[in-house]
Amino acid sequence: MHKVIIRKSDYKYPSLTQSIFEMMDSLAGDKIQRGSRVVIKPNLLAPASPDKAIVTHPLIVKAVAEYVLDRGAIPQISDSSAVGSFERVLKDSGIKEALSGLAVEYKEFKESSIVDVGEPFKKIEIAADALNADVLINLPKLKTHMQMVLTLGVKNLFGCIVGMKKPEWHFRTGVNREMFAQLLVKIYQAVNPAINIMDGILAMEGQGPGKRGEPRHLGVLLGSSNAAALDITVCRMLGIVPETVLTNKFAVEQGIVTDDISVDGELPRITDFKLPEITPLLFGPQKFHGLLRRHLVQRPECDDSLCKLCGECWKYCPAEAITHSGKKVRFDYDKCIRCYCCIEVCPHGVLSARETLAGKVTRKMLKL
Numbered sequence: 582m583h584k585v586i587i588r589k590s591d592y593k594y595p596s597l598t599q600s601i602f603e604m605m606d607s608l609a610g611d612k613i614q615r616g617s618r619v620v621i622k623p624n625l626l627a628p629a630s631p632d633k634a635i636v637t638h639p640l641i642v643k644a645v646a647e648y649v650l651d652r653g654a655i656p657q658i659s660d661s662s663a664v665g666s667f668e669r670v671l672k673d674s675g676i677k678e679a680l681s682g683l684a685v686e687y688k689e690f691k692e693s694s695i696v697d698v699g700e701p702f703k704k705i706e707i708a709a710d711a712l713n714a715d716v717l718i719n720l721p722k723l724k725t726h727m728q729m730v731l732t733l734g735v736k737n738l739f740g741c742i743v744g745m746k747k748p749e750w751h752f753r754t755g756v757n758r759e760m761f762a763q764l765l766v767k768i769y770q771a772v773n774p775a776i777n778i779m780d781g782i783l784a785m786e787g788q789g790p791g792k793r794g795e796p797r798h799l800g801v802l803l804g805s806s807n808a809a810a811l812d813i814t815v816c817r818m819l820g821i822v823p824e825t826v827l828t829n830k831f832a833v834e835q836g837i838v839t840d841d842i843s844v845d846g847e848l849p850r851i852t853d854f855k856l857p858e859i860t861p862l863l864f865g866p867q868k869f870h871g872l873l874r875r876h877l878v879q880r881p882e883c884d885d886s887l888c889k890l891c892g893e894c895w896k897y898c899p900a901e902a903i904t905h906s907g908k909k910v911r912f913d914y915d916k917c918i919r920c921y922c923c924i925e926v927c928p929h930g931v932l933s934a935r936e937t938l939a940g941k942v943t944r945k946m947l948k949l
């Protein structure tokens with residue numbers, strides 16, 4: 582049986598610390614030993630203040646680091662952000678300030694080791710610090726995700742893929758969400774965090790996980806030693822069929838998690854959580870998929886009047902489908918694989934996914 586702990590919480594110290602220390606006591610057991618290196622992996626997607634709900638709240642990171650220090654172990658805060666420098670993300674997220682005075686090491690994931698995860702991906706390069714940690718603590722943020730519906734515990738570990746290897750994997754898995762979900766589950770298995778604590782206090786709904794998403798107060802902290810059990814519990818809390826989040830489906834298929842989940846605490850039922858608008862990327866006979874994708878599936882579009890031409894979108898686009906004229910960004914929709922990474926990483930929130938008229942009509946006709 583998998584245990585998921587859920588507690589009502591806000592970001593006020595010391596009640597937050599008390600909830601986190603209790604969770605850690607229950608989940609860590611004797612895993613955190615004196616002198617051991619404990620890698621703490623928050624969601625540090627991009628430089629953003631905590632009120633935007635893009636990154637794991639700094640006080641959650643602080644409470645976990647304090648617990649690790651209390652046990653005589655060495656906390657290391659690590660991630661590989663999609664946008665901006667690691668230093669800038671630490672500063673803008675408030676983590677550097679919140680943790681000042683604590684003996685914490687900050688280290689961006691930079692070096693990778695190769696792990697053979699078997700078919701269909703075989704060898705994957707994963708952050709060596711995550712693989713070699715004595716204990717890995719995963720601190721995801723509860724957010725919507727335009728490609729994967731939600732980004733939760735399992736998806737947060739995609740940050741253990743270093744730098745531009747991330748868009749490379751987006752390109753290799755292409756529009757196939759099932760394939761991408763399988764990859765995420767393989768990464769989770771490889772890094773195998775001992776503890777997962779999710780920041781669902783100020784969550785994100787709507788067109789997440791970047792600047793287009795909307796902060797939504799849920800007031801919950803969730804913890805488990807099994808990230809997939811945590812994710813399934815979040816889906817139940819939000820009234821979503823757990824398999825809608827494809828990582829849950831593959832985690833069940835891989836035997837990582839079963840239905841046998843006990844919840845310690847009161848699971849709220851949230852019935853009005855806004856999910857992102859997601860349209861099917863693959864439908865109809867396979868030979869028409871390329872054509873359908875080009876003409877019928879939601880495509881990224883830019884509000885040119887607000888674009889700062891900062892270049893984050895074209896630097897990150899795995900398909901090299903974005904260029905610019907010096908005045909505007911331009912999309913090559915033949916090359917675009919509809920991963921929506923550009924929307925995720927745009928620091929100004931000026932990109933959105935728009936469905937073509939032909940796409941809308943076709944989907945209605947096919948009742949998709």
Ligand code: SF4
Nearest residue numbers: 888889891892894927
């Ligand atoms: S669309 Fe966004 S990320 Fe791309 S150049 Fe404009 S502001 Fe920057």
Ligand code: SF4
Nearest residue numbers: 898917918920921923
């Ligand atoms: S243009 Fe955007 S959606 Fe298309 S492939 Fe590039 S990052 Fe992905």
